[in-house]
Amino acid sequence: MPKITINGQEVEVEEGSTVIEAYKKLDENIAHYCWHPGLSIAGVCRLCMVEVEGHPRLQIACNTTVQDGMVVNNNSEKVRDTVKWGLDFHLINHPLDCPICDQAGECGLQEQYMEYGKYDPEMAERKVKKRKVVDLGPTVVLDSERCILCSRCVRFTEEVTETNELGIFNRGDRSEIGTFKDKPLDNKYSLNTVDICPVGALTSKDFRFRQRVWYLKEADTICTGCSTGCSVKVYYNEEGAWRVKPRHNPDINGYWMCDEGRDVYKFVNKDVRLLTGLQRKDGQNQELPSVDAAKLAGTVVRDELEKDKNGVALVMTGQFTVEETQSLVGTFAGDLGCKQVYHWINNEDSFDSFDGLLLRGDRNPNTKGLEKVLNDQAINNTWADLKQKLESGAIKTLVVAAPENPSLFPDLDEKIALFSKVQNLVWLSAAKNEALDGLNTNVWQVPLKTFIEKSGTYVNFQGKEQPVKAVTTIIEDALTLTEVAGLLKGSDVNVTDEAQKMTSLKYNYFTQKRGNL
Amino acid sequence: MSLVTRPGELSRWYLPGILSGLVFTFKKMVSNIFNKKKMPTLNYPEEQYEYGPRFKGNHVLTVKKDGSLRCTACMLCATNCPAQCITITAAEHEDPTVEKYPISYEIDVLRCVFCGFCEEACPVDAIRMGPEWQTAAISGSEFQYDIRQLAYRPSLQGGVESRVDEQERHSSGI
Ligand code: SF4
Ligand code: SF4
Ligand code: SF4
Ligand code: SF4
Ligand code: FES
Numbered sequence: 001m002p003k004i005t006i007n008g009q010e011v012e013v014e015e016g017s018t019v020i021e022a023y024k025k026l027d028e029n030i031a032h033y034c035w036h037p038g039l040s041i042a043g044v045c046r047l048c049m050v051e052v053e054g055h056p057r058l059q060i061a062c063n064t065t066v067q068d069g070m071v072v073n074n075n076s077e078k079v080r081d082t083v084k085w086g087l088d089f090h091l092i093n094h095p096l097d098c099p100i101c102d103q104a105g106e107c108g109l110q111e112q113y114m115e116y117g118k119y120d121p122e123m124a125e126r127k128v129k130k131r132k133v134v135d136l137g138p139t140v141v142l143d144s145e146r147c148i149l150c151s152r153c154v155r156f157t158e159e160v161t162e163t164n165e166l167g168i169f170n171r172g173d174r175s176e177i178g179t180f181k182d183k184p185l186d187n188k189y190s191l192n193t194v195d196i197c198p199v200g201a202l203t204s205k206d207f208r209f210r211q212r213v214w215y216l217k218e219a220d221t222i223c224t225g226c227s228t229g230c231s232v233k234v235y236y237n238e239e240g241a242w243r244v245k246p247r248h249n250p251d252i253n254g255y256w257m258c259d260e261g262r263d264v265y266k267f268v269n270k271d272v273r274l275l276t277g278l279q280r281k282d283g284q285n286q287e288l289p290s291v292d293a294a295k296l297a298g299t300v301v302r303d304e305l306e307k308d309k310n311g312v313a314l315v316m317t318g319q320f321t322v323e324e325t326q327s328l329v330g331t332f333a334g335d336l337g338c339k340q341v342y343h344w345i346n347n348e349d350s351f352d353s354f355d356g357l358l359l360r361g362d363r364n365p366n367t368k369g370l371e372k373v374l375n376d377q378a379i380n381n382t383w384a385d386l387k388q389k390l391e392s393g394a395i396k397t398l399v400v401a402a403p404e405n406p407s408l409f410p411d412l413d414e415k416i417a418l419f420s421k422v423q424n425l426v427w428l429s430a431a432k433n434e435a436l437d438g439l440n441t442n443v444w445q446v447p448l449k450t451f452i453e454k455s456g457t458y459v460n461f462q463g464k465e466q467p468v469k470a471v472t473t474i475i476e477d478a479l480t481l482t483e484v485a486g487l488l489k490g491s492d493v494n495v496t497d498e499a500q501k502m503t504s505l506k507y508n509y510f511t512q513k514r515g516n517l
Numbered sequence: 518m519s520l521v522t523r524p525g526e527l528s529r530w531y532l533p534g535i536l537s538g539l540v541f542t543f544k545k546m547v548s549n550i551f552n553k554k555k556m557p558t559l560n561y562p563e564e565q566y567e568y569g570p571r572f573k574g575n576h577v578l579t580v581k582k583d584g585s586l587r588c589t590a591c592m593l594c595a596t597n598c599p600a601q602c603i604t605i606t607a608a609e610h611e612d613p614t615v616e617k618y619p620i621s622y623e624i625d626v627l628r629c630v631f632c633g634f635c636e637e638a639c640p641v642d643a644i645r646m647g648p649e650w651q652t653a654a655i656s657g658s659e660f661q662y663d664i665r666q667l668a669y670r671p672s673l674q675g676g677v678e679s680r681v682d683e684q685e686r687h688s689s690g691i
Binding site: 126 | 589590591592593596607608609613614616617640641686687689690691
């Protein structure tokens, strides 16, 4: 393997890799716009200049292959000066948009300008005006003026999605990104172009103007939108989560994620969540603390089990962590001695489908984990069996660990209609569900935590175990399935909130909300 | 101006102290009755003190030529505010040259420390601090200033025009 010296440090890199990769390996600072590790090399921005000893002229690091014994630097006066003038060219037609630009705060141009620029512009000509707020498709908005023509987005649609919607049109300083007639940017991965755009030219319709990025904290977690389990970062503040972006993971998702996965932040926020425990008894709805709701449900389950061993069943979905699944299924099969545990598969027909890139038909993050737990307990009941028992009235009490993301369960209403044939329904779910408020059965609803509020492990389609940490707390009263399992079997559970420690009250909410006094 | 002269040796004693105080009060009373102009106090609230235009008092949101808000909802003021009393909600404007504007802009003026950092942070001269300084109100919610109060309160007579004009900037090619 060739050894090269970068800014005085020696590093060994793969044969045939480029100088910029060596920089990245050392975590050394280097300016670049057009190079992206997940795309081909374009070499158009001319910002990644380096000085190679023995070469009279500067080279671009992204398109120079390393050779053994190369001595490279990018901190000499000559390099800094070249980058500075390169940057000046990029900024010739760039508008003064930072105040209204969504990228501000995480913008490549701003970063490079703080590092290399800070000069008076020497351009006397007028700026070329281009189209603003161009609707590229259902998810992305383009601002041509801000574009620096790095061509990352074009290469993405060419190489990754192979849909070729984007192209560079016109010539010279009139060049701009655009779509072809009647062919909008509409593919399942389109929002990745927003992530890789180094400036604010491409913005996401969903996130546009909703928050300034510097108000958001980020944390690593995984996407629970399907069984691929892409590594993601979630951006949140004390009000809730605001967006999701992919995180590099060479084994699973590379640099990308799908557009549907970006919606997972929506179902963790307060507006769609079950906020407290609910009891519906004899047609009366009543709110109560979640712990009390779980305890009441536990009493009912245990009473019914005493009356009839086969009158109680548990329905599981693959939406929960391995630890939670283990404790709930373990409680039923072990402590309560009830082996009637069923696996609710929401989409039988498309369950095994795969779109060729990332998205899988199995829209549960932990199907593999659930299957393993059921196997360990030697449970292999079929859904048809449950259906028959529900219809015949053999099962009187049903506990359902319902999906935290109901939008991925198109058969939800149909299943609720089936479940409502029992006398007592215990519904454990993070999501609020109005359909349950009008049922003729007794219902206990217990609010659960969503994937960003709890620590645990998910097993993806490859069988790869992915541990995640709790990020923040959104609903304080919500419980994990493990806690619910403990309460159902009647033991005293010390309800802890791991994430709450991290989000200790920053503001005095009394004075913040004075307007309502 | 010093109103009180240093107490002499005699006034350390009880009666001379009281009496010299009363003499002073009486002298002031007589001079105030016969020479009202020299009186240093104001009959607030009938008479009010006018501060100079650069006084950092109540905030003003400036407007464009057409009377709409100049603010672009960049939230730099809210970011810079040490009291965290500015709350802005941004929205998409139908005019693509404006793009972003605030649908709500609120200052909790009781939290404000009148430091003027918001004014300094603003890139487009959209927020200023004016010479008005009276913040009295009866209920708590009246201290939550909204756009109507900040930009269009009656004393501003239709709004203060911003110095930064987008149209001018565009036509000069920047
Ligand atoms: S792309 Fe970057 S430099 Fe350009 S307006 Fe947006 S934040 Fe500012
Ligand atoms: S829109 Fe963004 S990613 Fe595409 S060429 Fe322009 S700057 Fe590059
Ligand atoms: S004057 Fe200071 S405290 Fe008051 S709103 Fe402005 S920045 Fe905040
Ligand atoms: S007042 Fe100025 S700094 Fe504050 S959001 Fe509006 S434009 Fe930005
Ligand atoms: S990153 Fe090397 S030329 Fe753009």
